[in-house]
Amino acid sequence: MELRNLRAFVEVVRRGGFTEASKIVLTTQSAVSKSVKLLEEELDLKLLDRIGTKSALTAAGEIVFRRAVKMLAERDDLMAELDALRGLRRGSLRVGLPAVGSDALFAPIFSAFRGRYPGIDIQLIEGGSRHLEDALRAGEVEIAGLIQPISPDFDSALVRHDPILAICAADHPLAGQTEVALEDLAEEPFILFDAGFTMHGLLIEACKRHGFTPKVIASSSQISFMLKLAAGGLGITFMPQLIAEMNAHESIGRIGLADRDIAWGMTLAWRRGAFLSRAAEAWLQLAASMGVCAAPADGAVKPPPR
Template identity: 55%
Template sequence: MELRNLRAFVEVVRQGGFSQAAKKVFATQSTVSKAVKQLEDELGLRLLDRVGHKITQTAAGEIVFRRAQMMLTERDDLIHELDELRGLQRGVLRIGLPPIGSSVLFAPLFASYRRRYPGIEISLVEYGSRRLEEMLLAGEIELAASLLPVSEAFEWQDVSREPIMALLPDEHPCASGTQALDLTEIADTPFILFEAGFALNRVILEACTQLGIEPSIVTRSGQIDFIVELVAAGMGVAFLPRMIAEQRQHVGVCMRELADSELHWHMALLWRRGGYLSHAARAWLELAREEC
């Protein structure tokens, strides 16, 4: 069983088609199609069901996809571990960061890391926490920043813990208070949330569930500045960790800290439990312990 055939199959599933997978593995579409056919012939099972342009996995395909990801990850771990014999004079740090908070928490770390290890290339991807966790499990990145709690599939190192602020239009009845704000006080106000996949949404919505609140979600966005502008326009209430909210002071927007002591923004660095961590990744974690 050739790893290149497994990789081609995995990318067809991930990308949702042969042409997209071909771009990912830097091959032609026919080469990818042939690789998947060879894998099916070798296994004696149909792995993909093709209906028009739509591709779905068969039951056998689901098993092969799951196992193939593990095999490819182990292969990558092997290559990375051997590369590390050369130490930190060269290498790649593969890390994923979310859009919220990274500029404040991690930009200084990037500068420090670069000064200390100039030969290490930093390969950065930026997505919401859900996607980053998927990439960690698939072995596409070594480290990711995400909000706690996370599943037992990950180990983690603490970075920062911040209270969450409610951003309210100035004319809102709760805007003028000085005490910490209960979620129940703004339960009838429309919520402005981030796009699906952002872990801050999960924190807010789980707190609402515990309180028996069913919020009305007026809109979602992936842009912090746009969300603040929507609040200023009176569309509803939004939520940000304090360190980010304080950087987004805006005329027409009042900020109130949420009262629930369990409702917080707890950022950590994650890695796959039991997975190999390169020296480059370990050096990043050590630097984060020093500076965060």
């Protein structure tokens, strides 16, 4: 059973089609289709039920997908362990970072890491926390920036813990207040991050705890767009304090939330029990030495060679 055929099949399932999968595995759509067909022929089972341009997993396909994800993750662990034998003169590091806060929190690490280890190729994946959790479990990335709370499947080091602020138009009646109770916003239209972002679920759950379901008029992954909608008076949006301060403007007002439990906690996370490449260890140690994250627990990460 060839791993490249398994990889093609997994990406077809995860990306929702052959075209998107071909962009991930860097080949043609016809080559991806052929790989899946070869896998089906080898197993003598139909894995995908093709309906027009859509594909759905068969019962056999669900089993193969679940096992294939684990097999590919093991393969990546194997390659990472072999890379460790080569030191840090060459190799690769796969990092997943969220769209929110990465420019401020992680850009300095990229620059410092590149200067210290020029032979290491850094491959970056961006997305919401839920997407990055899936990528971390599947072994597509070794380290990911995840928002708390995180799954017990992962070890982590805290990067930053920020209160979440309500953002409204500068002429909104609430704009002059320093603090507001979440329930006082129950009649306001909300502008939230997309459902793939942890902050979306965090705000929805917080509203339910305070006795109401928010009226969400827009969801987006674009910070600047959300802030412009709020500045235009279309509704209230919510940002971690770091992001709100970076995007301070006279057209918007920033208001603290009375509920201090509504907070944004950024971590660097990795699969619990997985082998970390020397490059990943070096990344975490460098981040800790730069004060970007807390030092990992003793024994979790070995000091990298200099």
